Amino acid sequence: MPLHTEPYLHQKDRWPQQGRVILAQYDADSIVVYQAYRPAIGDFAAQHGYFGGEFKLSRMTWIKPNFLWMMYRAGWGAKPGQEVILAIRLKRSAFDSILAQAVHSSFQSGLYESQEAWQKAVHASDVRLQWDPDHNPAGYKLERRAIQLGLRREAIRQYAQEWILDIEDISNFVAEQRESVISGNYEALLTPAESAYPVKDLEVATKLQLAK
Template sequence: MTLRIEPYLDQKARWPQTGKVILAQYDAESVTVYQAYRPAIGHFAAKHGYFGGEHFKLSRMTWIKPNFLWMMYRSGWGTKPGQEVILAIKLHRSAFDEILAQAVHSQFIPKLYTSQKDWQRAVQNSDVRLQWDPDHSPSGGKLQRRAIQLGLQRAIAEKYSREWIISIEDISEFIAEQRQHMLTRNYEALVTPQESVYEVVNPQVANHLQLSVLNAE
Protein backbone atom coordinates (compact mmCIF):
# COMPACT_ATOMS: atom_id res chain seq x y z
CA MET A 1 0.00 0.00 0.00
CA THR A 2 1.36 3.40 -0.96
CA LEU A 3 -0.73 5.49 1.45
CA ARG A 4 1.22 7.10 4.27
CA ILE A 5 -0.20 5.86 7.57
CA GLU A 6 0.12 7.00 11.17
CA PRO A 7 -1.31 6.00 14.55
CA TYR A 8 -4.84 7.34 14.85
CA LEU A 9 -4.37 8.72 18.36
CA ASP A 10 -1.35 10.76 17.26
CA GLN A 11 -3.39 12.35 14.52
CA LYS A 12 -6.45 12.90 16.67
CA ALA A 13 -4.37 14.96 19.08
CA ARG A 14 -3.46 17.50 16.38
CA TRP A 15 -6.63 17.60 14.29
CA PRO A 16 -9.05 20.50 14.87
CA GLN A 17 -11.93 19.39 17.07
CA THR A 18 -14.50 21.79 15.65
CA GLY A 19 -15.20 23.77 12.49
CA LYS A 20 -15.45 23.11 8.78
CA VAL A 21 -12.06 21.77 7.69
CA ILE A 22 -10.78 19.60 4.86
CA LEU A 23 -8.72 16.77 6.28
CA ALA A 24 -6.76 15.01 3.56
CA GLN A 25 -3.56 13.25 2.60
CA TYR A 26 -1.78 15.47 0.09
CA ASP A 27 1.53 16.77 -1.15
CA ALA A 28 2.62 19.45 -3.61
CA GLU A 29 1.32 17.49 -6.61
CA SER A 30 -1.57 15.33 -5.41
CA VAL A 31 -4.56 14.89 -3.11
CA THR A 32 -6.04 11.51 -2.13
CA VAL A 33 -9.81 10.99 -2.05
CA TYR A 34 -11.84 7.90 -1.23
CA GLN A 35 -14.78 6.09 -2.80
CA ALA A 36 -16.59 2.83 -2.03
CA TYR A 37 -17.96 0.54 -4.74
CA ARG A 38 -19.23 -2.95 -5.30
CA PRO A 39 -16.51 -5.36 -6.46
CA ALA A 40 -17.30 -5.23 -10.19
CA ILE A 41 -16.63 -1.48 -10.33
CA GLY A 42 -13.94 -1.25 -7.67
CA HIS A 43 -11.78 -4.06 -8.99
CA PHE A 44 -11.94 -2.72 -12.55
CA ALA A 45 -10.84 0.74 -11.41
CA ALA A 46 -7.96 -0.58 -9.29
CA LYS A 47 -6.75 -2.81 -12.14
CA HIS A 48 -6.96 -0.23 -14.95
CA GLY A 49 -6.28 3.03 -13.12
CA TYR A 50 -9.50 4.70 -14.25
CA PHE A 51 -13.25 4.27 -13.87
CA GLY A 52 -14.98 2.36 -16.63
CA GLY A 53 -16.25 -1.03 -17.69
CA GLU A 54 -19.79 -2.18 -18.26
CA HIS A 55 -20.95 -1.59 -14.66
CA PHE A 56 -19.70 1.98 -14.17
CA LYS A 57 -22.15 4.70 -15.18
CA LEU A 58 -21.69 8.47 -15.26
CA SER A 59 -25.42 9.18 -15.39
CA ARG A 60 -25.51 9.54 -11.59
CA MET A 61 -23.59 11.92 -9.37
CA THR A 62 -20.44 10.35 -7.93
CA TRP A 63 -19.29 11.45 -4.47
CA ILE A 64 -15.68 11.75 -3.34
CA LYS A 65 -14.39 12.18 0.21
CA PRO A 66 -10.87 13.31 1.16
CA ASN A 67 -11.42 12.34 4.81
CA PHE A 68 -10.71 8.64 5.51
CA LEU A 69 -12.80 8.30 8.67
CA TRP A 70 -15.78 9.96 6.99
CA MET A 71 -15.51 7.31 4.27
CA MET A 72 -15.33 4.62 6.94
CA TYR A 73 -18.48 5.92 8.59
CA ARG A 74 -20.44 6.03 5.34
CA SER A 75 -19.31 2.58 4.20
CA GLY A 76 -19.45 0.86 7.58
CA TRP A 77 -15.73 0.22 7.27
CA GLY A 78 -16.36 -1.54 3.96
CA THR A 79 -19.18 -3.76 5.18
CA LYS A 80 -22.26 -2.10 3.66
CA PRO A 81 -23.71 -3.80 0.54
CA GLY A 82 -22.32 -2.22 -2.61
CA GLN A 83 -19.49 -0.53 -0.70
CA GLU A 84 -17.22 -3.50 -0.05
CA VAL A 85 -14.29 -2.24 -2.14
CA ILE A 86 -12.71 0.95 -0.81
CA LEU A 87 -10.52 2.85 -3.24
CA ALA A 88 -7.87 5.46 -2.52
CA ILE A 89 -7.77 7.68 -5.60
CA LYS A 90 -4.78 9.99 -5.98
CA LEU A 91 -5.75 13.09 -7.97
CA HIS A 92 -3.69 15.88 -9.40
CA ARG A 93 -3.80 18.67 -6.82
CA SER A 94 -4.72 21.19 -9.50
CA ALA A 95 -7.77 19.05 -10.33
CA PHE A 96 -8.87 18.93 -6.69
CA ASP A 97 -8.54 22.70 -6.47
CA GLU A 98 -10.66 23.05 -9.62
CA ILE A 99 -13.33 20.83 -8.06
CA LEU A 100 -13.38 23.01 -4.94
CA ALA A 101 -13.57 26.18 -7.02
CA GLN A 102 -16.66 24.94 -8.86
CA ALA A 103 -18.48 23.57 -5.80
CA VAL A 104 -22.00 24.79 -5.03
CA HIS A 105 -23.63 24.04 -1.69
CA SER A 106 -26.42 21.48 -1.68
CA GLN A 107 -28.54 23.83 0.46
CA PHE A 108 -29.41 27.52 0.12
CA ILE A 109 -27.15 29.71 2.28
CA PRO A 110 -28.30 33.35 2.46
CA LYS A 111 -24.80 34.63 3.27
CA LEU A 112 -23.46 33.26 -0.02
CA TYR A 113 -26.35 33.62 -2.46
CA THR A 114 -28.42 36.77 -2.98
CA SER A 115 -31.64 34.78 -3.35
CA GLN A 116 -33.03 31.27 -3.56
CA LYS A 117 -33.31 31.66 -7.33
CA ASP A 118 -29.66 32.75 -7.51
CA TRP A 119 -28.65 29.59 -5.63
CA GLN A 120 -30.86 27.38 -7.80
CA ARG A 121 -29.28 28.88 -10.91
CA ALA A 122 -25.82 28.17 -9.48
CA VAL A 123 -26.82 24.55 -8.77
CA GLN A 124 -28.05 24.08 -12.33
CA ASN A 125 -24.87 25.54 -13.82
CA SER A 126 -22.36 23.69 -11.63
CA ASP A 127 -21.04 20.15 -12.04
CA VAL A 128 -19.92 19.98 -8.40
CA ARG A 129 -22.11 19.70 -5.30
CA LEU A 130 -20.76 20.42 -1.81
CA GLN A 131 -21.95 19.04 1.52
CA TRP A 132 -20.63 19.59 5.03
CA ASP A 133 -21.63 16.76 7.36
CA PRO A 134 -20.66 15.87 10.94
CA ASP A 135 -17.36 14.03 11.02
CA HIS A 136 -17.27 10.80 13.01
CA SER A 137 -14.95 8.91 15.30
CA PRO A 138 -13.69 5.45 14.25
CA SER A 139 -16.61 3.79 16.07
CA GLY A 140 -19.15 6.09 14.42
CA GLY A 141 -19.69 8.69 17.14
CA LYS A 142 -20.69 12.10 15.82
CA LEU A 143 -18.11 14.88 16.23
CA GLN A 144 -18.42 18.65 16.29
CA ARG A 145 -15.95 18.91 13.41
CA ARG A 146 -17.48 18.96 9.93
CA ALA A 147 -16.26 16.81 7.02
CA ILE A 148 -16.59 17.66 3.34
CA GLN A 149 -17.89 15.50 0.54
CA LEU A 150 -18.07 16.54 -3.09
CA GLY A 151 -20.54 15.30 -5.68
CA LEU A 152 -19.36 15.24 -9.29
CA GLN A 153 -21.49 15.06 -12.43
CA ARG A 154 -21.43 15.71 -16.18
CA ALA A 155 -18.15 17.19 -17.51
CA ILE A 156 -16.36 17.22 -14.15
CA ALA A 157 -17.25 13.57 -13.52
CA GLU A 158 -15.89 12.69 -16.97
CA LYS A 159 -12.59 14.45 -16.28
CA TYR A 160 -12.38 12.92 -12.81
CA SER A 161 -12.97 9.37 -14.00
CA ARG A 162 -10.36 9.48 -16.77
CA GLU A 163 -8.10 12.54 -16.96
CA TRP A 164 -7.37 13.68 -13.41
CA ILE A 165 -6.37 10.39 -11.77
CA ILE A 166 -2.74 9.67 -10.95
CA SER A 167 -3.40 6.26 -9.41
CA ILE A 168 -6.12 4.10 -7.86
CA GLU A 169 -5.41 1.66 -5.04
CA ASP A 170 -7.72 -0.93 -3.49
CA ILE A 171 -7.20 -0.54 0.26
CA SER A 172 -9.93 -2.98 1.34
CA GLU A 173 -7.49 -5.41 2.95
CA PHE A 174 -5.92 -2.65 5.04
CA ILE A 175 -9.38 -1.51 6.12
CA ALA A 176 -10.39 -5.04 7.13
CA GLU A 177 -7.31 -5.22 9.37
CA GLN A 178 -7.99 -1.86 11.00
CA ARG A 179 -11.70 -2.63 11.36
CA GLN A 180 -10.81 -5.25 13.98
CA HIS A 181 -9.08 -2.60 16.11
CA MET A 182 -12.14 -0.35 15.71
CA LEU A 183 -14.53 -3.12 16.77
CA THR A 184 -12.53 -3.88 19.92
CA ARG A 185 -11.97 -0.14 20.60
CA ASN A 186 -8.23 -0.81 20.55
CA TYR A 187 -7.41 2.69 19.38
CA GLU A 188 -3.79 2.40 20.53
CA ALA A 189 -3.26 -0.12 17.72
CA LEU A 190 -5.42 1.66 15.12
CA VAL A 191 -3.55 3.28 12.23
CA THR A 192 -5.17 5.45 9.57
CA PRO A 193 -3.95 7.34 6.50
CA GLN A 194 -1.93 10.35 7.51
CA GLU A 195 -4.06 13.47 7.09
CA SER A 196 -3.74 17.16 7.85
CA VAL A 197 -5.78 20.27 7.20
CA TYR A 198 -5.84 21.15 3.51
CA GLU A 199 -5.24 24.83 2.92
CA VAL A 200 -7.24 26.47 0.14
CA VAL A 201 -4.97 29.31 -0.95
CA ASN A 202 -7.59 31.22 -2.95
CA PRO A 203 -9.38 33.36 -0.32
CA GLN A 204 -12.53 33.69 -2.42
CA VAL A 205 -12.85 29.93 -2.78
CA ALA A 206 -12.12 29.41 0.93
CA ASN A 207 -14.81 31.93 1.83
CA HIS A 208 -17.32 30.35 -0.54
CA LEU A 209 -16.65 26.90 0.93
CA GLN A 210 -17.17 28.43 4.39
CA LEU A 211 -13.91 26.96 5.65
CA SER A 212 -13.18 27.69 9.29
CA VAL A 213 -10.28 30.02 10.08
CA LEU A 214 -7.85 28.05 12.23
CA ASN A 215 -4.97 29.12 14.40
CA ALA A 216 -1.57 28.06 13.13
CA GLU A 217 -0.53 24.67 14.45
Protein backbone atom coordinates in the same frame (compact mmCIF):
# COMPACT_ATOMS: atom_id res chain seq x y z
CA MET B 1 2.36 5.77 -4.51
CA PRO B 2 1.16 3.74 -1.49
CA LEU B 3 -0.99 5.36 1.17
CA HIS B 4 0.98 6.75 4.11
CA THR B 5 -0.49 5.77 7.49
CA GLU B 6 0.06 6.76 11.12
CA PRO B 7 -1.37 5.62 14.45
CA TYR B 8 -4.81 7.18 14.89
CA LEU B 9 -4.05 8.27 18.46
CA HIS B 10 -1.01 10.23 17.24
CA GLN B 11 -3.19 12.24 14.88
CA LYS B 12 -6.57 12.89 16.46
CA ASP B 13 -5.45 15.55 18.94
CA ARG B 14 -3.60 17.59 16.33
CA TRP B 15 -6.59 17.74 14.00
CA PRO B 16 -8.92 20.74 14.32
CA GLN B 17 -11.67 19.80 16.75
CA GLN B 18 -14.51 21.85 15.25
CA GLY B 19 -15.58 23.84 12.21
CA ARG B 20 -15.50 23.02 8.51
CA VAL B 21 -12.15 21.40 7.74
CA ILE B 22 -10.86 19.52 4.68
CA LEU B 23 -8.81 16.76 6.30
CA ALA B 24 -6.76 14.97 3.67
CA GLN B 25 -3.50 13.30 2.72
CA TYR B 26 -1.76 15.48 0.14
CA ASP B 27 1.58 16.61 -1.21
CA ALA B 28 2.69 19.36 -3.60
CA ASP B 29 1.14 17.66 -6.63
CA SER B 30 -1.63 15.37 -5.43
CA ILE B 31 -4.38 14.67 -2.92
CA VAL B 32 -6.02 11.40 -1.89
CA VAL B 33 -9.81 10.98 -1.96
CA TYR B 34 -11.82 7.88 -1.09
CA GLN B 35 -14.73 6.01 -2.61
CA ALA B 36 -16.44 2.70 -1.86
CA TYR B 37 -17.94 0.45 -4.52
CA ARG B 38 -19.21 -3.03 -5.21
CA PRO B 39 -16.50 -5.32 -6.65
CA ALA B 40 -17.59 -4.99 -10.29
CA ILE B 41 -16.77 -1.27 -10.24
CA GLY B 42 -14.04 -1.13 -7.60
CA ASP B 43 -11.99 -4.01 -8.97
CA PHE B 44 -12.05 -2.56 -12.50
CA ALA B 45 -10.86 0.83 -11.26
CA ALA B 46 -8.06 -0.65 -9.15
CA GLN B 47 -6.85 -2.84 -12.01
CA HIS B 48 -6.99 -0.21 -14.76
CA GLY B 49 -6.22 3.02 -12.91
CA TYR B 50 -9.38 4.77 -14.09
CA PHE B 51 -13.15 4.32 -13.85
CA GLY B 52 -14.85 2.35 -16.60
CA GLY B 53 -16.74 -0.88 -17.11
CA GLU B 54 -19.96 -0.69 -15.08
CA PHE B 55 -19.15 2.79 -13.73
CA LYS B 56 -21.83 5.19 -14.99
CA LEU B 57 -20.81 8.66 -16.15
CA SER B 58 -24.50 9.61 -16.11
CA ARG B 59 -24.78 9.37 -12.30
CA MET B 60 -23.31 11.79 -9.78
CA THR B 61 -20.36 10.32 -7.88
CA TRP B 62 -19.24 11.56 -4.45
CA ILE B 63 -15.61 11.81 -3.38
CA LYS B 64 -14.40 12.21 0.20
CA PRO B 65 -10.86 13.30 1.19
CA ASN B 66 -11.42 12.38 4.86
CA PHE B 67 -10.75 8.68 5.55
CA LEU B 68 -12.83 8.38 8.73
CA TRP B 69 -15.82 10.03 7.07
CA MET B 70 -15.54 7.43 4.30
CA MET B 71 -15.33 4.67 6.91
CA TYR B 72 -18.47 5.95 8.61
CA ARG B 73 -20.38 5.97 5.31
CA ALA B 74 -19.11 2.55 4.24
CA GLY B 75 -19.28 0.86 7.63
CA TRP B 76 -15.56 0.16 7.42
CA GLY B 77 -16.19 -1.75 4.18
CA ALA B 78 -18.90 -3.93 5.70
CA LYS B 79 -21.95 -2.36 4.01
CA PRO B 80 -23.32 -4.21 0.94
CA GLY B 81 -22.21 -2.55 -2.27
CA GLN B 82 -19.36 -0.72 -0.51
CA GLU B 83 -16.97 -3.61 0.06
CA VAL B 84 -14.17 -2.30 -2.16
CA ILE B 85 -12.56 0.79 -0.63
CA LEU B 86 -10.43 2.81 -3.03
CA ALA B 87 -7.79 5.42 -2.25
CA ILE B 88 -7.69 7.60 -5.36
CA ARG B 89 -4.76 9.97 -5.82
CA LEU B 90 -5.86 13.00 -7.82
CA LYS B 91 -3.94 15.83 -9.37
CA ARG B 92 -3.98 18.60 -6.80
CA SER B 93 -4.73 21.15 -9.51
CA ALA B 94 -7.84 19.14 -10.39
CA PHE B 95 -9.00 19.06 -6.78
CA ASP B 96 -8.54 22.82 -6.51
CA SER B 97 -10.64 23.18 -9.66
CA ILE B 98 -13.33 20.99 -8.11
CA LEU B 99 -13.42 23.20 -5.01
CA ALA B 100 -13.64 26.33 -7.16
CA GLN B 101 -16.67 24.93 -9.03
CA ALA B 102 -18.48 23.59 -5.95
CA VAL B 103 -21.96 24.84 -5.07
CA HIS B 104 -23.62 24.03 -1.74
CA SER B 105 -26.32 21.36 -1.72
CA SER B 106 -28.57 23.64 0.32
CA PHE B 107 -29.21 27.39 0.27
CA GLN B 108 -26.72 29.48 2.28
CA SER B 109 -28.13 32.95 2.90
CA GLY B 110 -24.76 34.58 3.43
CA LEU B 111 -23.35 33.34 0.12
CA TYR B 112 -26.21 33.58 -2.37
CA GLU B 113 -28.41 36.61 -2.98
CA SER B 114 -31.59 34.56 -3.12
CA GLN B 115 -32.98 31.04 -3.40
CA GLU B 116 -33.31 31.62 -7.14
CA ALA B 117 -29.66 32.66 -7.46
CA TRP B 118 -28.57 29.56 -5.55
CA GLN B 119 -30.74 27.30 -7.70
CA LYS B 120 -29.24 28.79 -10.85
CA ALA B 121 -25.76 28.17 -9.46
CA VAL B 122 -26.67 24.55 -8.67
CA HIS B 123 -27.96 23.93 -12.21
CA ALA B 124 -24.91 25.57 -13.79
CA SER B 125 -22.25 23.78 -11.72
CA ASP B 126 -20.85 20.30 -12.26
CA VAL B 127 -19.84 20.03 -8.58
CA ARG B 128 -22.06 19.73 -5.50
CA LEU B 129 -20.69 20.58 -2.04
CA GLN B 130 -21.88 19.09 1.23
CA TRP B 131 -20.64 19.46 4.81
CA ASP B 132 -21.61 16.72 7.26
CA PRO B 133 -20.67 15.93 10.86
CA ASP B 134 -17.35 14.13 10.99
CA HIS B 135 -17.24 10.92 13.03
CA ASN B 136 -14.73 9.12 15.19
CA PRO B 137 -13.74 5.52 14.35
CA ALA B 138 -16.67 4.11 16.35
CA GLY B 139 -19.12 6.27 14.40
CA TYR B 140 -19.90 8.95 16.99
CA LYS B 141 -20.52 12.49 15.73
CA LEU B 142 -17.86 15.14 16.24
CA GLU B 143 -18.02 18.95 16.32
CA ARG B 144 -15.85 19.04 13.22
CA ARG B 145 -17.48 18.99 9.77
CA ALA B 146 -16.25 16.83 6.89
CA ILE B 147 -16.58 17.65 3.20
CA GLN B 148 -17.87 15.51 0.38
CA LEU B 149 -18.02 16.60 -3.24
CA GLY B 150 -20.46 15.34 -5.85
CA LEU B 151 -19.27 15.28 -9.46
CA ARG B 152 -21.47 15.16 -12.54
CA ARG B 153 -21.44 15.88 -16.30
CA GLU B 154 -18.02 17.07 -17.51
CA ALA B 155 -16.51 16.94 -14.02
CA ILE B 156 -17.26 13.24 -13.61
CA ARG B 157 -15.86 12.48 -17.07
CA GLN B 158 -12.61 14.30 -16.31
CA TYR B 159 -12.42 12.68 -12.90
CA ALA B 160 -12.93 9.18 -14.24
CA GLN B 161 -10.54 9.47 -17.19
CA GLU B 162 -8.10 12.40 -16.81
CA TRP B 163 -7.51 13.60 -13.25
CA ILE B 164 -6.51 10.34 -11.56
CA LEU B 165 -2.81 9.65 -10.94
CA ASP B 166 -3.22 6.34 -9.11
CA ILE B 167 -5.88 4.08 -7.59
CA GLU B 168 -5.10 1.77 -4.67
CA ASP B 169 -7.49 -0.90 -3.38
CA ILE B 170 -7.17 -0.56 0.41
CA SER B 171 -9.96 -3.00 1.28
CA ASN B 172 -7.64 -5.40 3.12
CA PHE B 173 -6.12 -2.55 5.13
CA VAL B 174 -9.61 -1.35 6.03
CA ALA B 175 -10.65 -4.85 7.12
CA GLU B 176 -7.60 -5.11 9.38
CA GLN B 177 -8.31 -1.74 10.98
CA ARG B 178 -11.99 -2.62 11.38
CA GLU B 179 -10.97 -5.36 13.79
CA SER B 180 -9.20 -2.80 15.98
CA VAL B 181 -12.31 -0.62 15.95
CA ILE B 182 -14.61 -3.53 16.83
CA SER B 183 -12.36 -4.55 19.73
CA GLY B 184 -11.85 -0.94 20.85
CA ASN B 185 -8.07 -1.33 20.53
CA TYR B 186 -7.37 2.19 19.32
CA GLU B 187 -3.69 1.95 20.22
CA ALA B 188 -3.33 -0.48 17.30
CA LEU B 189 -5.53 1.52 14.91
CA LEU B 190 -3.79 2.96 11.85
CA THR B 191 -5.37 5.62 9.66
CA PRO B 192 -4.04 7.56 6.67
CA ALA B 193 -1.86 10.49 7.71
CA GLU B 194 -4.05 13.57 7.23
CA SER B 195 -3.90 17.27 7.93
CA ALA B 196 -6.01 20.32 7.11
CA TYR B 197 -5.87 21.05 3.38
CA PRO B 198 -4.95 24.67 2.62
CA VAL B 199 -7.20 26.54 0.20
CA LYS B 200 -5.08 29.49 -0.93
CA ASP B 201 -7.77 31.21 -3.00
CA LEU B 202 -9.52 33.42 -0.43
CA GLU B 203 -12.69 33.69 -2.51
CA VAL B 204 -12.98 29.90 -2.72
CA ALA B 205 -12.17 29.50 1.00
CA THR B 206 -14.92 31.99 1.86
CA LYS B 207 -17.41 30.21 -0.39
CA LEU B 208 -16.56 26.89 1.24
CA GLN B 209 -17.04 28.49 4.68
CA LEU B 210 -13.81 26.92 5.93
CA ALA B 211 -12.85 27.19 9.57
CA LYS B 212 -10.22 29.87 10.16
